[in-house]
Amino acid sequence: MASMSRRVAGFGTTVFSEINALARAHGAVNLGQGAPDFDGPPEVLAAAVTAVNRQLNQYAPGIGMATARAAIARHAERFYGQRLDPESEVLITSGATEGIFAAILGLADAGDEVIVFEPVYDSYVPNMVMAGVTPRYVALRGDDWTFDPDELANAFNPRTRAIIVNTPHNPTGKVYSRAELTMIGELCQKHDVVAITDEVYEHILYDGVAHTRLATLPGMAERTLTISSLGKTFSVTGWKVGWAVGPEPLITAVNRAHQFITFAVAAPLQAAVATALDQPPAFYSDLQTMYQSKRDRMLGVLQKAGFETIKPQGSYFIMADWRGVAPSRIKDDLQFAEWLTTKIGVACIPPSIFYQDSDKHLGRYLARFAACKKDETLAAAAARLSKLSDD
Ligand SMILES: Cc1ncc(COP(=O)(O)O)c(C=O)c1O
Numbered sequence: 036m037a038s039m040s041r042r043v044a045g046f047g048t049t050v051f052s053e054i055n056a057l058a059r060a061h062g063a064v065n066l067g068q069g070a071p072d073f074d075g076p077p078e079v080l081a082a083a084v085t086a087v088n089r090q091l092n093q094y095a096p097g098i099g100m101a102t103a104r105a106a107i108a109r110h111a112e113r114f115y116g117q118r119l120d121p122e123s124e125v126l127i128t129s130g131a132t133e134g135i136f137a138a139i140l141g142l143a144d145a146g147d148e149v150i151v152f153e154p155v156y157d158s159y160v161p162n163m164v165m166a167g168v169t170p171r172y173v174a175l176r177g178d179d180w181t182f183d184p185d186e187l188a189n190a191f192n193p194r195t196r197a198i199i200v201n202t203p204h205n206p207t208g209k210v211y212s213r214a215e216l217t218m219i220g221e222l223c224q225k226h227d228v229v230a231i232t233d234e235v236y237e238h239i240l241y242d243g244v245a246h247t248r249l250a251t252l253p254g255m256a257e258r259t260l261t262i263s264s265l266g267k268t269f270s271v272t273g274w275k276v277g278w279a280v281g282p283e284p285l286i287t288a289v290n291r292a293h294q295f296i297t298f299a300v301a302a303p304l305q306a307a308v309a310t311a312l313d314q315p316p317a318f319y320s321d322l323q324t325m326y327q328s329k330r331d332r333m334l335g336v337l338q339k340a341g342f343e344t345i346k347p348q349g350s351y352f353i354m355a356d357w358r359g360v361a362p363s364r365i366k367d368d369l370q371f372a373e374w375l376t377t378k379i380g381v382a383c384i385p386p387s388i389f390y391q392d393s394d395k396h397l398g399r400y401l402a403r404f405a406a407c408k409k410d411e412t413l414a415a416a417a418a419r420l421s422k423l424s425d426d
Pocket residue numbers: 069129130131132133156201204205233235263264265266272275276277
């Protein structure tokens with residue numbers, strides 16, 4: 036008996052699970068996975084608890100609870116001036132992850148191509164493989180993670196159905212500039228392609244850098260599906276409450292897939308969406324201040340330990356070149372992540388997992404650290420990393 040379909044046989048277990056297991060076994064401070072080790076705002080948590088106690092425990096509507104959809108539309112208008120009809124242009128999904136999978140299934144056919152930027156968030160390509168869609172890669176290079184405009188233009192062809200843009204970007208911390216997004220938007224219009232954006236880090240930005248929503252650029256409202264979630268902004272990654280917003284034909288297509296993947300998202304958690312997104316301006320600015328201080332602190336710790344860091348503009352990740360700190364027998368990022376976790380006691384993610392096989396060398400000398408941790412956790416990591424510069 037075949038124990039597995041050919042569709043999933045190539046996936047293996049994710050490096051995230053392996054690093055987490057290794058970190059647990061060795062008591063390492065885990066700066067691997069991008070999940071905060073602290074809770075979100077108490078009033079947001081309380082709103083979900085209240086909903087459970089008020090018997091909001093049966094299926095929510097498939098497209099999402101009306102109060103949550105209205106709050107998502109308000110948030111889009113408040114931050115981006117994007118006007119959405121909550122009845123037809125907002126769909127609640129089980130995290131951004133399900134939104135992206137449903138988008139690929141709902142918008143692209145087997146044999147179509149979808150363009151992604153590399154390094155690429157780890158779920159997109161397996162999603163495409165499951166949908167029979169072919170990924171087409173465009174590399175982000177150099178310390179500012181720019182792409183070659185010709186390489187991007189050449190990636191578009193008659194089979195291209197969509198492009199996925201993740202900004203702010205995991206794992207690099209890149210925030211796509213308005214000029215870059217304009218170029219992407221123009222190519223989408225020229226080739227009649229849909230843009231799917233993953234904006235889960237939309238509120239985690241540094242040094243006054245602005246986040247541009249591709250859907251708001253000229254000609255893009257009718258061909259952009261914007262995906263985001265509560266997880267990162269409200270430190271509730273375990274809730275898996277996300278959404279896709281965009282023009283009605285795209286939302287209808289995504290919902291065709293969504294209705295047969297999850298059908299509906301956890302009702303009491305959706306009941307907390309309005310409390311979360313309607314937070315006053317101080318919440319959003321305090322979030323940036325908090326993460327700016329964590330990022331700056333970790334940049335300092337890593338530099339002092341001997342890493343060469345690449346300054347992120349957004350997200351809560353820091354990429355760093357480890358060649359200045361590792362023993363000479365360490366040859367690649369996988370060996371480095373294992374060594375740092377087991378011998379130094381700090382877990383990180385090896386970025387080559389975000390590249391296709393032929394490009395893995397682009398992540399070979401890097402490590403990804405997540406700074407979304409309590410100050411005590413960062414202090415414990417700092418103490419262990421300081422050993423690297425002792426000898
Ligand atoms: C770029 C990116 N997209 C999506 C997700 C997952 O979002 P959610 O938890 O809302 O499914 C993550 C989480 O790490 C991410 O980094």
